[in-house]
Amino acid sequence: MSIVRNAQGKEIRAKNKGFFRTLFSQWQLMVMSVPMLLYVLLFNYGPMWGWVTAFQDYKPKLGMLGSKFVGLKNFEWLFTRQDFINSIRNTLAMSVINLVFGTVSSILLAILLNEVRNRGFKRTVQTVTYLPHFLSMVIVVGMAQNIFSSNGAVNALLMNLGLVREPVFFLGEGKYFWWLVGVINVWKEVGWNTIIYISAMTAIDPCLYEAASIDGAGRFHKIMNVTLPGIRSTFVILLIMNIGHLMEAGFEIQYLLGSSVVMDWSQTIDVFVLQYGISKQQYGVATAAGMFKSIVAIILLVSANAISRRLGEDTLI
Numbered sequence: 001m002s003i004v005r006n007a008q009g010k011e012i013r014a015k016n017k018g019f020f021r022t023l024f025s026q027w028q029l030m031v032m033s034v035p036m037l038l039y040v041l042l043f044n045y046g047p048m049w050g051w052v053t054a055f056q057d058y059k060p061k062l063g064m065l066g067s068k069f070v071g072l073k074n075f076e077w078l079f080t081r082q083d084f085i086n087s088i089r090n091t092l093a094m095s096v097i098n099l100v101f102g103t104v105s106s107i108l109l110a111i112l113l114n115e116v117r118n119r120g121f122k123r124t125v126q127t128v129t130y131l132p133h134f135l136s137m138v139i140v141v142g143m144a145q146n147i148f149s150s151n152g153a154v155n156a157l158l159m160n161l162g163l164v165r166e167p168v169f170f171l172g173e174g175k176y177f178w179w180l181v182g183v184i185n186v187w188k189e190v191g192w193n194t195i196i197y198i199s200a201m202t203a204i205d206p207c208l209y210e211a212a213s214i215d216g217a218g219r220f221h222k223i224m225n226v227t228l229p230g231i232r233s234t235f236v237i238l239l240i241m242n243i244g245h246l247m248e249a250g251f252e253i254q255y256l257l258g259s260s261v262v263m264d265w266s267q268t269i270d271v272f273v274l275q276y277g278i279s280k281q282q283y284g285v286a287t288a289a290g291m292f293k294s295i296v297a298i299i300l301l302v303s304a305n306a307i308s309r310r311l312g313e314d315t316l317i
Helices: 019-025 027-055 073-078 082-115 119-134 137-147 153-160 174-202 206-214 219-230 232-244 252-257 260-266 269-279 283-310
Strands: 002-005 011-014
Touching: 019 027, 027 073, 027 283, 073 283, 082 119, 082 174, 082 219, 082 232, 082 260, 082 269, 119 174, 137 153, 137 174, 137 252, 174 219, 174 232, 174 252, 174 260, 206 219, 219 232, 232 283, 252 269, 269 283
Parallel strands: none
Antiparallel strands: 002 011
């Protein structure tokens, strides 16, 4: 039972609908959700049965039922490997760089586009900035290799401006690799990510801008006091989701752009799993590494959501 008020303000008791009664009354929505539910169960939860191999000395000929159970031996072996420790460091570093650069650039671009009054120019900029999202990562990495090569456009510009005397070996020095990944990801995804923030800005009540104008607020003050607070809930939800993906710095760009020269800086957990799972056929070790990444991601997601709830912000769960 729940207490509600009628049109006259009197309290009345309303009977809560049961779960199955609500489910039956919305059966059309339930039917529409069945394909997606099956997809999630089949491709997201079904493969979790393979986590058993993380606790086995898995042999393909013997299968999961015939392989020897070794407990936490694979996990213990992982954390004695310096290359796995480096892969954790690289994954977190590149994820944080992508998160900070991607979020800041997306919000800045969305604010700038929101202030543009010429619709034709605004649509043109939007189209140009989100088209790279649809490019294959192979093409993007190929372009980056040409641009950042010793005789590429970036080195030519730096030398013409007198900032360097000789070409910088961007692709062969590990200290540049994380930042290259960040720059490439921003260029590729900034326009696509901006769409979400622009949509949130269009939902802001125009009366708030009119009231700010009456109070004498300029464009900058409107942005700080109306626009940014108006997209705060969207920002918080996206931030929680992105924190849950901190263990997924990427695979394609690191695998394609990396080389043996910068391996200590380019190898992520996903590249480590590919190397040991496919190349070296140590399936138990590779599964343990992937399982570790998933568990840490869940912990980060739940923790970020709990902190957001504690601070009184919107939450994902």
